[in-house]
Amino acid sequence: MKLSKRKGLLILTSAVLVAVSFFLPMWAINLKAPFIEKPLLVEVYPLAGVVGDLQNVNIVNHYVGLGRIDPASMPELVYLKFVYALLLVFSVAAAALNGSGKRFYLVWGIYIVILLGIPIYAYLWMYDYTHTINPEAPIKVEPFDPPFFGVYRIANFDITSYLGPGFFLPLAAAILQIFTALRWRSSEKH
Amino acid sequence: MGVEKKEKSQPKENKVSRRGFIAAAVAGLAVGGAAGFGLSRLITPAAPPTLRQVEDIIKQRNLQPAHVVSALKTYVPGGMPDEFLMFSSGGHSGQVMVIGVPSMRIYRIIAVFTPEPWQGYGYGDVKTMKLLEKGSNGIRFLTCGDTHHPEISRTNAEYDGEWLFIGDKLNARKAAISLKDFETKDIVKLPNTQTQHGGACATPNTEYVACGSQFAAPWEPGKGYKPGKTYVKLTEQNFKEYFRGTTTFLRFDRKRGKFDLANSFQIELPPYMQDLEIAGWGPSDGWAFLNSINTELAIGGVLEGRPPLEIAASQNDFDYLHIINWKKAEQVVRQGKAKEMNGIKVITLETAIKEGILFFAPEPKSPHGCDITASGRYIVIGGKLEPLVTVYDIEKIKRAIADQRFQGEDPYGVPVLRFEDVKAAQIEVGLGPLHDEFDDKGHGYVSCFISNEVVKYTLGPPDYTGDKPFQVVDRIPIHYNIGHLATPESNSPTPKGKYLVALNKWSVDRFMNVGPLLPQNFQLIDISGEKMQLLYDMPIGIGEPHYAKMISADKVKPISVYELGxxxxxxxxxxxxxxxxxxxxxxxxxxxxxxxxxxxxxxxxxxxxxxxxxxxxxxxxxxxxxxxxxxxxxxxxxxxxxxxxxxxxxxxxxxxxxxxxxxxxxxxxxxxxxxxxxxxxxxxxxxxx
Missing domain, CATH: 2.60.40.420 (Cupredoxins -  blue copper proteins)
Structure with a gap:
């Protein structure tokens, strides 16, 4: 089967978008307080896992009984690599199947489910984290909903958390594919 | 925002609301974390003051326009850096102070010769205990000192902001302080020396940190001085014969941050009271200068029928400026002509004279201060008991030495140059001139202790190229009894001018009375214009500073945390x-x-x-x-x-x-x-x- 030039380009673009995302943060939280010179930044990378000023976050968290964030004891960070590998496979497959109707939509659908599953899982993890509070902590807090996405101004802290390019690049690949699929289909019709 | 709205509706008891705790939880209950919680929404920040309001304050506080100008020139808002850092000795506090200029705020006290609890210095921390022990004299665990003359490490004679050196006059010790973390890294006791005053002064690339002794120490002939051991009966004759001064060139190992006694050397000097020392650059590269008093060799003895030291030591119209060819001394040591005494290679007085290392020039009168202009050409001495600043020309000194033009020898055989052969100029400045500092426009500034003023004068070419060299151009009264003064990066090839700090010994009525032990007074003076202008009085209530060195703040690059462990x-x-x-x-x-x-x-x-x-x-x-x-x-x-x-x-x-x-x-x-x-x-x- 001879690959058309534009399909080749689509496969390449999708693969590159997903592959590049391996090295970029998929989620980040930035915590700014007046007494901290540099804001605390914690990022989740598909390959590198949780990166950032964890020590300080942990120091602060232990006062209120939030668990210790230790990348070494988070199996999901291992899975995350495979999930992204899977994303790469599915994005290439979907690109290759682009224009072949149902099969494309099936693969694309699985791809999008996996992709959206990542932040959903992360949110649930965070939810669990902020609802599992050590009752012996020096300062009592009620469980709370995690600041997962958006800008928060709380007490003297400015918190910004956002999905990063590690999420949006694979999403862009998916959008590109659905967009091309629709275009190619309509161009076939005419 | 949604989050905040929800928060308001939640009941607030003593417990911090859970929303508020996202912040606390994730970003820090640490210092002050939750302090502002909940209040920030109730208080709106003040509107910026109008010019009218500013005028009202000036009126209410009874301020003069000059005060307001001073305030505007010195105020440094929080979060903004000062332009210069000044390292001031603390005198018998045994410490060093770090002061910002022009704000005149103390940023740090650095523990050096004295235990200091805040820095955990001398209270069980092994490295500090070892340092104090190493810097002791073998007979006492020394816990006091008298810091006098700070020096900053140099590269090509310019201050490089990496190391700070400070001497202890009381026990003849020298300390090295890293400006990476502002902590003392080494202290050495100078061998064969009981007290020191001359330094620290660094050679152009900090090969050596040099300093002269102050009061001569008793020496056992050929064996030098050992603290607690060497005894020579104190008589006028013995003083002349067996007491000796020194100048020590301490090798400094920058990498290790330690003095290296094995590669240092010392020159034996007559028992005059050696005073301040400086090493030259440019045309004076390779030479060091050290002034002296008490060439009368008086020892006091008010109960033994002799006049007190202050009288007997002030009889001669001239004392001796010591001119030391340290590069030649270094060679002589390498040639093995120095004698090991108490852990250091000593060039005996005899060798120093024979090898052409040591020369004297007459200097009036019981002088103080020994400073070099930016060009490296002029050595400037404060007359103290003469109202004169004497300026020596290194070119003339070198020529006179080359031509062997001497007026004679001192009693120890040191060749004495003719005053007229080496003098560039004498400037009548005021009473009790002590120390000189310089600006970037060819001016010198001299502290006049007795007439209570700072006097500004012009230098000669190449430092000053105008048509009125060596003349007084301005004077400003100070409050009171000025000792040293400091201008940014003076005594280097590129003084920065702009500010001058007068280090005044007495404050008398300048501050509120806080009991009979009064603070010293640092007066900040603006020297950017033609006329000097007093800006600020800063009380120093934690020591008795002698000299200070000022450096552009951006040349100092400290770390803020250590690598773990x-x-x-x-x-x-x-x-x-x-x-x-x-x-x-x-x-x-x-x-x-x-x-x-x-x-x-x-x-x-x-x-x-x-x-x-x-x-x-x-x-x-x-x-x-x-x-x-x-x-x-x-x-x-x-x-x-x-x-x-x-x-x-x-x-x-x-x-x-x-x-x-x-x-x-x-x-x-x-x-x-x-x-x-x-x-x-x-x-x-x-x-x-």
């Missing part, structure tokens, strides 16, 4: 730091019980928090502050045992003491580090033997 003594990983290790180990070592503890400190826990040992154990605590955050300093102190250590973020320190008294003792983090600072504590149990 660093021993600040070496900036290397601490020998006992093991990542993650905490625990107590008790074992015998050379027949004695040692309880060795690996400890960590982090907000807000000391681990372990219970240490059990037996009476008589040597306790050896390796404490690491595992914080990586700027300013997250912890400390460690043990009640009743006089133990105090400061642990900056990343630092590992070893604290050692003998647990010789049984009991149960609290220990805690002495530095208010976090909301649970009070709980950052533990127990030391010393079980009776």
């Amino acid at each position: 660093t021993d600040p003594e070496t900036f290397q990983r601490h020998a006992k730091y093991v990542e993650g290790k905490v625990g107590v180990e008790r074992r015998q070592e050379d027949g004695r019980w040692v309880t060795e503890v690996w400890m960590t400190e982090v907000r807000s826990t000391i681990t372990p928090d219970i240490i059990r040992c037996k009476q008589g154990d040597l306790l050896r605590l390796h404490i690491t502050n595992i914080e990586t955050t700027k300013d997250a300093t912890h400390a460690f102190a043990v009640a009743e045992y006089n133990i105090m250590a400061s642990l900056e973020p990343g630092e590992t320190a070893t604290v050692e003491f003998v647990a010789d008294k049984p009991g149960v003792y609290a220990f805690y983090c002495v530095e208010f580090c976090s909301p649970l600072h009070l709980e950052m504590a533990g127990w030391l149990e010393v079980e009776p033997a």
Whole structure:
């Protein structure tokens, strides 16, 4: 089967978008307080896992009984690599199947489910984290909903958390594919 | 925003609302974390003041326009840096002060010769104990000093902002302070020397840090001076024959941050009172200059029928400016012509004269101050008992030496140059001229102790190229009794001008009365214009400063946290730091019980928090502050045992003491580090033997 030039380009673009995302943060939280010179930044990378000023976050968290964030004891960070590998496979497959109707939509659908599953899982993890509070902590807090996405101004802290390019690049690949699929289909019709 | 709205509707009791705690939880209850919670919404910030309001304040406070100008020129808002850093000696506080200019705020006190608890200096922290011990004289554990003349390390004669040197006049010691962490790294006792005053002064590339002695020490002929051992009966004749001064060229190993006595040398000098010393650059490169007083060789003796020292030492119209060819001295030492005495190679007076290392030039009269202009050409001496500043020309000095034009010899055989042959100019400035500093426009500024003023004058070419060289151009009264003065990067090839600080000994009526021991007065003077303008009086209530060196703030580049597990003594990983290790180990070592503890400190826990040992154990605590955050300093102190250590973020320190008294003792983090600072504590149990 001879690959058309534009399909080749689509496969390449999708693969590159997903592959590049391996090295970029998929989620980040930035915590700014007046007494901290540099804001605390914690990022989740598909390959590198949780990166950032964890020590300080942990120091602060232990006062209120939030668990210790230790990348070494988070199996999901291992899975995350495979999930992204899977994303790469599915994005290439979907690109290759682009224009072949149902099969494309099936693969694309699985791809999008996996992709959206990542932040959903992360949110649930965070939810669990902020609802599992050590009752012996020096300062009592009620469980709370995690600041997962958006800008928060709380007490003297400015918190910004956002999905990063590690999420949006694979999403862009998916959008590109659905967009091309629709275009190619309509161009076939005419 | 949604989050905030929800928060308002939640009941607030003593408990912090859960929303508020996202912040606390994730970003820090640490210092001040929750303090502003909830209040920020109720208080709106003040509107910026209008010009009218400013005028009202001026009226209400009864200020003159000049005051307002001074305030505007010196005020440095929080968060903004000062333009210059001034390192001031603390005199007999034994410390160094770090002061910002023009704000005149004290940023740091650096412990040097004196134990200082805040920095955990001298209270059980092994590296500081060793340093004080090493800097002692073998007969006493010295815990006081008298810091006089700071010096900054140089590269091509320019101040490079890496190291600071300071001498102890009282015990003839020299210290090196790293400007990476503003901590003392080395102290050496100068051999064969009892007191010193001349330095520190660094050679152009900090090959050596030099300094002359002050009061001569008794020497055993050929063997030098040993503290606590050398005795020579004090008589006028013996003083002349057996007492000696020195100038010491201490080799400094920048990499290790240590003085290197093995590669240092010393020159034996007549027992005059050597005073201030400086090493030249440019045309004076390779030469050092050291003035002297008491060429009368008086020893006092008011009860023995002799006049007091102050009278007897002030009889000669001229004393001797010592001119030292240190590069030649270095060669002579390499040729093996120096004699090892008490751990240092000494060039005897005889050798110094024979090899052409030491020359004298007459200098009026009981002088003080010995400074070199930017060009490196002029050596400027304050007359003290003559109202004159005397300017020597190195070109003339070199020519006279080359031509062997001498007026004679001093009683020790040192060739004395003719005053007229080496003098460039004398300027009548005022009464009691002491020290000179320079600006970037070819001006000198001299402190006049007796007439209570700073006098500004012009130098000669190439420093000053105008048509009125060597003339007084301005004067300003000071309050009171000025000793030294300091301008930014003076005594280097590129003085910066702009400010002058008068280091005044008396403040009399300048500040509120705080009892009979009055603060000193640092007066900041604007020298950017033609006329000097007084800007600010700064009380110094923590010492008696002598000299200060000022450097552009951006030349100093300190770190803010150490790499985890660093021993600040070496900036290397601490020998006992093991990542993650905490625990107590008790074992015998050379027949004695040692309880060795690996400890960590982090907000807000000391681990372990219970240490059990037996009476008589040597306790050896390796404490690491595992914080990586700027300013997250912890400390460690043990009640009743006089133990105090400061642990900056990343630092590992070893604290050692003998647990010789049984009991149960609290220990805690002495530095208010976090909301649970009070709980950052533990127990030391010393079980009776």
